[in-house]
Amino acid sequence: MGKIIAAKVSEIPPGKMIKVTIDGRDILVANIDGEFFATDDSCTHSGASLSEGKLDECKITCGWHAAEFDCKTGKMLKFPVKLRDLTSYKISIESENIFVEM
Numbered sequence: 001m002g003k004i005i006a007a008k009v010s011e012i013p014p015g016k017m018i019k020v021t022i023d024g025r026d027i028l029v030a031n032i033d034g035e036f037f038a039t040d041d042s043c044t045h046s047g048a049s050l051s052e053g054k055l056d057e058c059k060i061t062c063g064w065h066a067a068e069f070d071c072k073t074g075k076m077l078k079f080p081v082k083l084r085d086l087t088s089y090k091i092s093i094e095s096e097n098i099f100v101e102m
């Protein structure tokens with residue numbers, strides 16, 4: 001699919017994450033100390049929107065049943081059973097625009 005504009009840098013302050021929908025797919029974009037990361041937004045447990053959960057450094061905690069994922073890699077960090085990792089996406093920044101490579 002290529003590089004698609006997801007948001008403006010100014011829309012996501014450090015320590016925050018938002019959900020963007022790109023071509024029907026919900027993607028979470030997080031700002032960790034000025035560096036941006038993107039993963040799927042749907043929790044691999046029961047599909048909650050992870051951007052409505054908590055972000056602590058690089059750790060995303062699902063608001064429904066507290067599964068934890070690494071926003072840099074999409075890897076599951078903690079849950080009582082093994083969950084599928086999130087797909088993570090490459091990000092690039094060009095003139096204040098955040099692009100997600102899909």
Ligand code: FES
Pocket residue numbers: 043044045046047048062063064065066067
């Ligand atoms: S839906 Fe995310 S932990 Fe259950």
